[in-house]
Amino acid sequence: MTDVSSPLAEQASAYYNDLLRPLFADRKFLIAGPIAVGLGGLARRLNGLGAQRPFLIAGSEGTGALPSPEEAELHVLGLDSKDILEEHRDLEQVIDDLPGELRRAIDAWDPTGSASFIFSSPLAASRTVAPRRPYGARPAAWAALEDKVQIDAFWDAAGIARAPSRIVPADYDAITTAAEALDRGLGTVWAADARDGTHGGGLGLRWVRPGDDGRTSYASLRRMADRVRVMPFLEGIPASIHGIVFPDAVTVFRPVEMVVLRPADGDRLFYAGCATAFDPNPDDRASMRDAAYRAGKALRDDVGYRGPFGIDGILGEDGYVPTEMNARFGAGLAPLAAGLPDLPLAPLCLAIIHGEQLDYRPDLFERAVVESADTHRTCAGWSVTRTTFDESGVLEVVRDGDEYRRSRSGEESHGTLQFGPSVMGGFVRFVLHATRIKRGSSTAPEVVRALRLADRALGTDFGELHAAKNLRP
Structure with a gap:
């Protein structure tokens, strides 16, 4: 990662760590989620705030470094799910009816039942493992905002133009x-x-x-x-805009490109991650931020919403139009905070959702995230694949003409192609090095090239994919 620290970034990171440390210090957390690798990141962040070593329940291992025994007690269920929706529901069933061996392990780790339970799944509503109380769980009324047949009425009431x-x-x-x-x-x-x-x-x-x-x-x-x-x-660049509803303010950030690709045929779109290299024109950036501010205020006024949210939409020929609401910690928040490695983003969001009364200083948070996200760009994409990988690995890649290829011995790489296991078979992630990122340009064509290389070098079957057109440069 390129060093992009600034006085503002350092101030914000120090402030929020100091703010949250008394809240999380010496607390126990039982955390469930789909991927062990991802849960490890949350465990490390909580450990850094002084929490006790957490207990993790993961649907599968995932691709990357697993949390060490010193960082967390990890139990991987080994779910065999066909997609992320089935994976989430399978995990819900396990939580609702824990296997005896797993329950005994949890009770041995937390004999008094005093730990807090975090369900760290992107589709999660409130759940618990009795007698432990949920922490940072969203009410059903918040989850209902993600119903795609309900959300258009929300846009209309909030005065947000839509298709x-x-x-x-x-x-x-x-x-x-x-x-x-x-x-x-x-x-x-x-x-x-x-x-x-x-x-x-x-x-x-x-x-x-x-x-x-x-x-x-x-x-x-x-x-x-x-x-x-x-x-x-609608033709145009798929893009999201994220914000956080604080108790007394709404913060909004910069746009994030959603890497949504188009297979050559069929009726499915191909979601392949998100990135921040792309810049909408200034008017579109302003309109996206205004839509997010209006949405955040309406969320707070209508359903008492607290915490992170994201709007997905299309930058089409007539401007930005929203298509759905993500009333949760969306995938785009990670690249937005990529240049703030010391910022305790996930614990902060959990505290806000839970209703902790703290001096959050929303203006400081917004300024730090927007400044950092504008400075530290990302160009990356990822996807599951039916191709199975037993172990994780990394290919160093270079751009050669209009394609990526594996780098040769002694050749400086332009990016990486990571691969490894997933509950659906395999997982592939492409990351372009920061020095190779062309600011303002769409990430989607780079991901298309990288997935073509994955088909050639790793035997995946992504096939022919196409990127959206930018109609509003």
Whole structure:
């Protein structure tokens, strides 16, 4: 990582560590989440604030360095789930009915039942492992904001412009009638409701392309939804804007590109992470920040919301339009804080969600994150794959013309291609070195090139993928 420390970054990191240390010092935390590698990061952050060694329940190991025995007591369930939604629900079932051996291990670690329980899953609602109390859990009313058939009413009430849409029953004729009325020539996007719980990663979305009668898409959606939102497919850069609702203020940050790629055929979009190299034009940046501020204020006023949130949308020909709300700690917060390695971001968000009454100094937090995110850019992408890797590894890569290839002996690399196991088979992550990042440019084409290399060098099957066009340079 390039050293991008500044007086403001150092001030903010020191302030929030000092603010949170008395809150977390000597506390016990039982933490459950899908990936052990990710839970290890949270464990290290809590340890740094003086918490006792936590107990971690992970669905699978993941790719990367596992937490050491000194950092945490780790129990990996070895779930065999087909996608992130099934993985989350499998983990919920384990938490609701713990295996005897696991419960005994937890009770031996926490015999008094005084530990706090953190469910660190992106789709999590409030849960606990009795008698332990949940910490930083979001109420059902907050999770309900992620229902894609409900959120358009929220945009309208908050005065946030959006794309046209129709909410219709999960009936083929109703859906296709709406699609015919809304199609602008690139097809339409159909989104399932949250009847069976929150879904993410594009699992409840279908892009019905021009010439497709939509029957296959309809058949899959009707099994998971009672209602469907239909929108036109919009050309443009997928982008998110994130903020945090504090007790007395709303902070908003800079835009984050969502690396959403387009397979050559089929009705699925391909989510491949997020990055901050891309710059919208100044007017679009301002409008995205304004939308996030309006949304954060409405969240607080309407449902008493506290904590991080993110808006996903498209920078299309008419400007930025939101498509969904993530009422939680979104993936884009990590690259936003990449240049602030000492900032206790996750514990801070947990404290805000839980309602801890502290002097949060929202203005300091916003200024530090925006300054750092504008300075320290990221160009990266990642995805699961059906290709199985038994162990983790890293390829050093260089850009050669319009493609990436493996670096040769003695050759300075331009980036890395990490690979390893996941609950769905394998996992691949591409990271371009900071010195090679072209500020302002879209990350998606670089990820497409990197995944082509993964197919050639690692035997993955990502196939032909395409990036969105920037219509508003």
